[in-house]
Amino acid sequence: MSTSMTVSVSAAASSSLPPLFPRRRSPPASLVPVRSLRSRPRPRPRLLSSARTTPVLLPAAAMAAPAPAASSKRDLLIFDAEENLAVALAKYTADISAKFAAERGAVTVVLSGGSLIYALRKLTEAPYLETVDWSKWHVFWVDERVVPKDHEDSNYKLALDGFLSKVPIPAGQVYAINDALSAEGAAEDYETILKQLVKNGVLAMSKTTGFPRFDLQLLGMGPDGHIASLFPGHPLVKENKKWVTHILDSPKPPPQRITFTFPVINSSAYVAMVVTGAGKAGAVQKAISDKKTSDLLPVEMAILDDGEFTWFTDKEAVSMLQN
Numbered sequence: 001m002s003t004s005m006t007v008s009v010s011a012a013a014s015s016s017l018p019p020l021f022p023r024r025r026s027p028p029a030s031l032v033p034v035r036s037l038r039s040r041p042r043p044r045p046r047l048l049s050s051a052r053t054t055p056v057l058l059p060a061a062a063m064a065a066p067a068p069a070a071s072s073k074r075d076l077l078i079f080d081a082e083e084n085l086a087v088a089l090a091k092y093t094a095d096i097s098a099k100f101a102a103e104r105g106a107v108t109v110v111l112s113g114g115s116l117i118y119a120l121r122k123l124t125e126a127p128y129l130e131t132v133d134w135s136k137w138h139v140f141w142v143d144e145r146v147v148p149k150d151h152e153d154s155n156y157k158l159a160l161d162g163f164l165s166k167v168p169i170p171a172g173q174v175y176a177i178n179d180a181l182s183a184e185g186a187a188e189d190y191e192t193i194l195k196q197l198v199k200n201g202v203l204a205m206s207k208t209t210g211f212p213r214f215d216l217q218l219l220g221m222g223p224d225g226h227i228a229s230l231f232p233g234h235p236l237v238k239e240n241k242k243w244v245t246h247i248l249d250s251p252k253p254p255p256q257r258i259t260f261t262f263p264v265i266n267s268s269a270y271v272a273m274v275v276t277g278a279g280k281a282g283a284v285q286k287a288i289s290d291k292k293t294s295d296l297l298p299v300e301m302a303i304l305d306d307g308e309f310t311w312f313t314d315k316e317a318v319s320m321l322q323n
């Protein structure tokens with residue numbers, strides 16, 4: 001029943017990442033022991049050393065987030081180039097895919113829109129194009145704009161053009177929203193589809209939260225700290241019953257969208273939060289600061305109940321972090 005966080009500063013890519021599997025029970029010598037948020041005070045992140053090719057793993061403030069209900073782990077990976085981030089993200093995703101394909105015979109993967117899709121490009125290349133068992137993938141959207149699927153604003157179109165059209169996922173396992181419905185109708189319809197997939201065993205349920213447990217959510221964050229279509233100060237961030245809800249007044253256009261709710265995001269087994277660029281440094285700094293204020297950004301409300309949350313960042317995105 002603990003949350004922990006490590007920070008990894010890495011100039012290299014996948015070869016320098018801590019191994020994903022098997023899960024660490026005792027940290028290797030290069031790792032600082034993880035800390036329980038509940039039993040120990042939260043230290044500020046501290047730079048121990050730096051190296052170009054060896055990840056440096058640091059004690060951290062465990063994002064100073066409110067304690068989760070069960071156990072979770074948080075890592076902050078910092079890459080000196082977006083290219084290295086993309087390579088590492090592909091390996092991370094492929095490893096998680098292999099784990100769930102073997103364990104469950106299905107891999108439920110949630111995509112966001114935005115810059116995340118470009119960061120997935122290495123998955124469409126060797127070796128992953130050939131080695132990932134794409135036939136096991138079931139693809140969902142954490143949020144979608146209520147526009148036709150061929151509209152420039154569609155998150156489906158973005159993912160299709162930049163990722164899905166390049167990998168052999170069966171078409172019937174890609175769950176786009178019904179773009180003929182209203183925002184409210186599309187959200188209800190999407191929730192019904194998720195419930196059907198729970199019934200037929202494709203989608204797992206969390207044993208503790210009563211919400212679906214996606215294997216992997218690959219998410220981005222806006223410069224204002226929004227994730228999915230959950231915006232700072234919007235009442236939707238408090239939705240705690242629905243799995244999927246709708247918004248008619250999104251501060252970022254287009255205004256009509258559907259979105260997973262926080263209980264669904266927070267029931268995930270793995271979340272990769274992919275954030276690059278100086279424009280997001282303020283939100284990253286607030287999210288990772290150990291000084292918490294009552295005006296939590298949505299990204300600060302992403303606290304997994306029982307899972308692993310990994311920030312994939314570049315130097316620019318963490319440029320406002322001290323040390």
Ligand SMILES: O=C1O[C@H](COP(=O)(O)O)[C@@H](O)[C@H](O)[C@H]1O
Pocket residue numbers: 112113114115116143144145155219220221222223226227228229252
């Ligand atoms: O509107 C949206 O924005 C966020 C962030 O996008 P980014 O381009 O700044 O990475 C995205 O995660 C979300 O899915 C999308 O609908």
